[in-house]
Amino acid sequence: MYVGRFAPSPTGPLHAGSLVAALASWLDARAHGGRWLVRIEDVDTPRCVPGADRFILSQLATCGLTPDEAPTWQSRHGGRYQAALDQLVAAGHAYPCACSRKDIEIAQATLGVTRQRGAELPYPGTCRPEHGGLRGRAPRAWRLHTGSFASDGAPAPADAHFTAINSEAPSGWLTWHDRRLGPQRQHVEREVGDFVLQRADGLWAYQLAVVVDDAAQGVTHVVRGEDLADNTPRQMSLQRALGLPTPHYLHTPLVLAADGHKLSKQNGAFAIDLGDPVTALRDAAHVLDLSPATGDALAPALAEWSAEWRDRWGVDSASAMARSAVIG
Numbered sequence: 001m002y003v004g005r006f007a008p009s010p011t012g013p014l015h016a017g018s019l020v021a022a023l024a025s026w027l028d029a030r031a032h033g034g035r036w037l038v039r040i041e042d043v044d045t046p047r048c049v050p051g052a053d054r055f056i057l058s059q060l061a062t063c064g065l066t067p068d069e070a071p072t073w074q075s076r077h078g079g080r081y082q083a084a085l086d087q088l089v090a091a092g093h094a095y096p097c098a099c100s101r102k103d104i105e106i107a108q109a110t111l112g113v114t115r116q117r118g119a120e121l122p123y124p125g126t127c128r129p130e131h132g133g134l135r136g137r138a139p140r141a142w143r144l145h146t147g148s149f150a151s152d153g154a155p156a157p158a159d160a161h162f163t164a165i166n167s168e169a170p171s172g173w174l175t176w177h178d179r180r181l182g183p184q185r186q187h188v189e190r191e192v193g194d195f196v197l198q199r200a201d202g203l204w205a206y207q208l209a210v211v212v213d214d215a216a217q218g219v220t221h222v223v224r225g226e227d228l229a230d231n232t233p234r235q236m237s238l239q240r241a242l243g244l245p246t247p248h249y250l251h252t253p254l255v256l257a258a259d260g261h262k263l264s265k266q267n268g269a270f271a272i273d274l275g276d277p278v279t280a281l282r283d284a285a286h287v288l289d290l291s292p293a294t295g296d297a298l299a300p301a302l303a304e305w306s307a308e309w310r311d312r313w314g315v316d317s318a319s320a321m322a323r324s325a326v327i328g
């Protein structure tokens with residue numbers, strides 16, 4: 001049984017970019033005859049804007065994108081996340097870290113690694129138990145020991161490994177298949193390092209909350225923006241560490257701002273026009289390479305895009321293409 005979800009952060013209203021992800025995940029659930037859930041990702045409470053959650057839900061309703069169950073809020077799932085962290089600690093897959101950002105910069109500088117603009121430095125594993133642990137320092141955060149799930153030091157995998165779906169090559173590369181982007185890979189331990197599960201300020205990390213909730217809600221298919229694609233291997237590592245299934249992934253194209261960067265509140269993303277949902281959805285459909293849809297009524301337009309999506313991404317799309325080829 002297909003279960004999909006749209007998981008917005010309530011840091012502001014839906015804009016053109018987030019509507020693309022919402023529409024795509026809704027269409028994919030319809031195309032598979034599945035259920036579509038909405039989950040408000042509000043674990044990073046300092047970034048949340050009061051009232052934005054309700055506003056997003058009203059925007060979705062105006063666009064005819066209604067969830068099949070009552071929406072959920074991650075801020076109410078702390079017990080779930082604590083249980084998952086306890087499980088990881090008990091299994092030796094998570095450990096406490098005493099490093100500040102500055103500590104990590106210094107450790108990496110000694111290794112000759114400098115921060116790229118806008119990128120996080122990979123964690124060098126300073127507080128790993130095999131490196132001596134906290135050595136008397138006070139714990140700040142909890143991290144996943146990625147080495148437990150990906151070994152290091154061997155050469156990059158051959159192409160045969162690269163195309164393997166959801167498999168882990170012995171070299172430490174994590175490879176997976178994205179339904180739209182095709183074969184993907186990342187060396188989590190080297191490119192990201194042991195990532196944070198619970199932050200120094202006590203807040204739950206996005207990666208842990210997403211993985212735990214996707215599993216708790218039985219999510220089988222994740223459809224979201226391409227800016228989140230490089231989170232996938234971290235989430236897969238966590239799924240393995242927790243013994244959870246890995247969903248299918250499809251990452252949608254991004255809406256770019258005039259400056260070529262991802263659309264954000266900083267570069268002019270504005271709330272979609274609730275007065276004209278079909279036009280807003282038509283723009284989103286265009287980004288998804290769907291037809292403009294005829295007419296100005298909401299329901300027929302959504303039905304048209306659903307049929308088109310089913311042909312392209314639906315469960316029978318391959319056999320449908322084969323059939324049409326035979327019919328000519």
Ligand SMILES: [Zn+2]
Pocket residue numbers: 096097098099125126127128
């Ligand atoms: Zn540390």
